[in-house]
Amino acid sequence: MRTETIVILSQREIEKMRKAGRLAAQLLQHLEPMVKPGVSTQELNDEAERWTQAHGAKSAPLGYKGFPKSICTSVNEVICHGIPNVKQILRDGDIINIDVTPIVDGYHGDTSKTFLVGNPAPKTKKLVEVTEECLLRGIAEVKPGARIGDIGAAIQEYAEAQGFSVVRDFVGHGISNVFHTAPDIPHYGTRGKGKKLRAGMVFTIEPMINEGTWEVEVLSDKWTAVTRDRKLSAQFEHTIAVTEDGVEILTAL
Numbered sequence: 001m002r003t004e005t006i007v008i009l010s011q012r013e014i015e016k017m018r019k020a021g022r023l024a025a026q027l028l029q030h031l032e033p034m035v036k037p038g039v040s041t042q043e044l045n046d047e048a049e050r051w052t053q054a055h056g057a058k059s060a061p062l063g064y065k066g067f068p069k070s071i072c073t074s075v076n077e078v079i080c081h082g083i084p085n086v087k088q089i090l091r092d093g094d095i096i097n098i099d100v101t102p103i104v105d106g107y108h109g110d111t112s113k114t115f116l117v118g119n120p121a122p123k124t125k126k127l128v129e130v131t132e133e134c135l136l137r138g139i140a141e142v143k144p145g146a147r148i149g150d151i152g153a154a155i156q157e158y159a160e161a162q163g164f165s166v167v168r169d170f171v172g173h174g175i176s177n178v179f180h181t182a183p184d185i186p187h188y189g190t191r192g193k194g195k196k197l198r199a200g201m202v203f204t205i206e207p208m209i210n211e212g213t214w215e216v217e218v219l220s221d222k223w224t225a226v227t228r229d230r231k232l233s234a235q236f237e238h239t240i241a242v243t244e245d246g247v248e249i250l251t252a253l
Contacts, residue, residue: 004182006174008200013176014241014250016107017202021239021250023057024109027100029253035115037092041073044098045084052102060101060108060179067223072099072112079208079216079225079233080170092118095128097235106177110204111251112237123211124232130162131209131234138187138205139240142247146197152189155207167208167233169216170225174203175239199244206237 009017030051031044049070052059059070067083074082074097075090082097090096099112114128134155141150156166172185183195187207212231219226227233239250 006182006195006201007176008198009176009202009241010200013107014200014202016105017109017176017239017241017250020057020102020104020107020109021111022109022253023055023102023104024100024111024239025251025253027051027102028098028111028113031098031100032115035090035096035098035117037090037118039090040086041075041082041084041088041090041096042086044073045069045071048100055102057102057104060103060110061099064179072097074099074233074235076232077227077230079167079210079227080235081223081225083221083223090117093120093124094118095120095124095232095234099235099237101179108175108177108179108239109251110175110179110237110239112206112235114234114236126162127164127209127211127232128234130159130164131207132236134159134187134207134209135205135236135238138207139238139247139249142197142240142242144197144199144242144244147192148183148185148194148197149189150191151205152186153191156188159207159209165210165212165214167210167214167216170206170208172204172206172237174201176202197242199242201242202239202250204237204239206235208233208235
């Protein structure tokens with residue numbers, strides 16, 4: 001059972017989170033040129049694992065609660081926690097979210113990005129662009145004294161105004177030398193509600209935005225979450241720290 005106590009990180013700990021976050025961002029940048037038609041999600045996984053080890057880090061997802069791979073690769077209607085495999089070959093027009101979490105000196109850098117494979121349809125590109133903007137709007141709400149509900153409200157308002165829906169079943173989370181901890185960060189909500197943000201809090205914001213319904217189905221592998229209507233889903237994620245005067249993105253390049 002995870003702790004519900006929100007931990008305030010020291011400056012020393014935040015510096016460790018910066019290092020982990022930087023490596024996570026560099027890993028996504030390293031994988032980006034591989035994202036093209038004909039590549040399998042297993043190849044992406046294997047290169048991520050090789051690169052992570054070469055940089056003296058470990059892959060947090062590998063073995064986490066039994067997860068079998070080093071990264072999550074969520075293609076098209078997969079919302080999150082897609083498992084890389086040799087049979088899943090990227091095709092022109094696909095989208096793929098790659099979610100990486102290297103552990104550096106005991107601390108986790110957690111980030112994800114949805115990549116376009118080849119040349120997707122305009123409505124697919126719009127979903128991806130709106131999802132990235134949702135992340136940025138959520139981050140823009142972060143400052144001491146703001147409420148967790150402000151983050152979700154900003155994301156939900158924008159996504160729904162663009163004709164998309166926000167996944168409810170998966171949320172952002174506190175992170176440090178523990179992978180998932182308090183507080184939960186929903187990507188929907190009401191302004192002025194929820195816990196108050198304080199300097200030293202570190203958590204992920206990782207909106208999952210769907211083309212159709214927000215409802216989710218988890219497949220028989222107990223990991224892969226897909227849209228119930230099998231329409232597309234996109235996601236972007238950063239790990240952020242609340243600072244004395246605002247916010248710092250720890251997983252930005």
